[in-house]
Structures are given as C-alpha cells and as structure tokens.
Amino acid sequence: GAGVSQSPSNKVTEKGKDVELRCDPISGHTALYWYRQSLGQGLEFLIYFQGNSAPDKSGLPSDRFSAERTGGSVSTLTIQRTQQEDSAVYLCASSSSTGGTGELFFGEGSRLTVL
C-alpha cells in the first residue's frame, strides 16, 4: 500500500494476556518507529529500528514490551502479561531519512484496551 499499515486497528484483551501489534511500513523506508499515545497525553517514544543496526530500545517501559523487525520491513510489537496501564493507541511510523530532519509517516494506530 501507499502508507503505513497497522493491524489490528482495535484490540480488546484481558489483563494478563499477551498481545501482538503489527506494522507494515512504506516500502523502501529503512527507519521504523513505535510510539505510544495515552489518553490526553503526547506521544511517547518506544523503540526505533534503522536498517540492520541494533534497535534503540530506550523507550520501552518494561521488559514486558519487545519488538522485532523481520527482513528490514514488517515490525511486530509484543506486550506480554498486559496490564490496564498498557491501554493506549500504539502508533507506528516509518521514514526514509536517517538524520534528524526527515519526515515521519504515521499509521492510524492500534488501539489497545486492557480490561
């Protein structure tokens, strides 16, 4: 597709369950980001992938969160043993730029609700 695609668009789960969120970036974009947007708050950086380099995981809030990017394209964000405070919209973005001046293209997000 032409834009960043995320799935599922909505996910409702029970506390303690694991969830996987998927991101399909724009073809050819080497950089991929995950952000979290909680109600009434700005975007919180989670993790960054650039090509074959080691990812920057500095934003992951706990060891229950992990992400991988296979073949330099699709990425999966996994949350284990979900908690109610994990409820948020998870946004994926991709970019063709490696510097600090490029535009990020965002998907529409995956809304996670933990009951």
Place this chain on the structure above:
Amino acid sequence: AQSVTQLDSHVSVSEGTPVLLRCNYSSSYSPSLFWYVQHPNKGLQLLLKYTSAATLVKGINGFEAEFKKSETSFHLTKPSAHMSDAAEYFCVVSDPRGYNKLIFGAGTRLAVHP
C-alpha cells in the same frame, strides 16, 4: 536533552479568526522542529518543519511557524481558521546530530466554532 512544551492544552477560536498555538523547546544543540496535526481517528500528518534554513516556515493548509532562537519558541499560526482545522496539534523537536528520534509535546486541541 531535548524537550518541548506546548503552552495551551486547548484553544478555541471562531471561524475566520487567527490561530496561535504556542510551543517552547529546550535543546542543547540547534534543533529541528516540526508541527504535526492529528485529525480524529486519523494518523499524524506533518504540517511543517524547521531545519536551520529560513526562520519563517510555511506549511500546508495556510499554516506557518516562526523559529525564534532568543525566545526558544516555535509558535504555529494561521491568519484565518477554517472548520476543517479542528484537530490535535503536536509540536515536536528532534536532535539533528543523531537519528530521527522525535520528542513530542503533549498536544494542543484546537476547536473552531462557526
């Protein structure tokens, strides 16, 4: 370290009147600055960006922003608001020394009344 503060969480204007969304930043280096817009149930879209060229930056949909180093500000303006401008606006800072890690402000929700 970089940070960004949006001074108003909500702004309400009448259609046809000017818009001012305020943003102050903190950066140890000359930053790159952005404004992104998020319409309801839509992904974020880049409005405009400043990357050390002209201090007055023009973006899409008639928006512009001025980089003022002395005031560490990057306020977003538009001369005349349209109903379709109602959305959440995010001021964003990036460290141009490194990769494209964007630090987002908390957002300003703009309401436009007829």
